Amino acid sequence: MDVVALVCWVAAAFGGFYLLATWLQSGGMRQQHHGPTRFPAVLVFGHFTFAGAGMLVWLAYLFDQQQHTAALALALISVTALLGAVLFARWLPGQFSTPTLARSATSPGDTGNAERITAAEEPAAEQTFPLASVVGHGVLAALTLVLVLVITLGS
Numbered sequence: 001m002d003v004v005a006l007v008c009w010v011a012a013a014f015g016g017f018y019l020l021a022t023w024l025q026s027g028g029m030r031q032q033h034h035g036p037t038r039f040p041a042v043l044v045f046g047h048f049t050f051a052g053a054g055m056l057v058w059l060a061y062l063f064d065q066q067q068h069t070a071a072l073a074l075a076l077i078s079v080t081a082l083l084g085a086v087l088f089a090r091w092l093p094g095q096f097s098t099p100t101l102a103r104s105a106t107s108p109g110d111t112g113n114a115e116r117i118t119a120a121e122e123p124a125a126e127q128t129f130p131l132a133s134v135v136g137h138g139v140l141a142a143l144t145l146v147l148v149l150v151i152t153l154g155s
Contacts, residue, residue, distance in 0.1 A: 002062055002151060009077075011140050012143075019134065022128055023039065027125050031122075031124065036123065037125050043087060047084055050079045054073050054076030057073040058073040065155075070155055078145070090126070091126050
């Protein structure tokens, strides 16, 4: 079951890499100071760092089978899960909102009533995530957490 937890962890990591790459390509870093993102970079990279560190500690546990190593991996994945839950909570509201629209005149000198509707701002980078990717990453991560918890408490 130890290896199954690792396989789930690696699969969740691939999903996380995809989401991180999507966020970066959609302007997540650029939106930090003047954009609509709800994902502070420290939260995104903290989640990534704790997940990676936890996976490395879990690999060490596979070799040494020491209770303290499993407990450290559990602590790291627990922090990762907490950060992931915060990211999910910040992502979710954008799934139910529509882009804000603003009305503006077609040109500064236009005296007519002609108006056009323009998007007030670009979408938040995290709103470009495919729903299936977010759900798949979350399910695999939750499964990994449960497996690591059961293994750690059982050893």
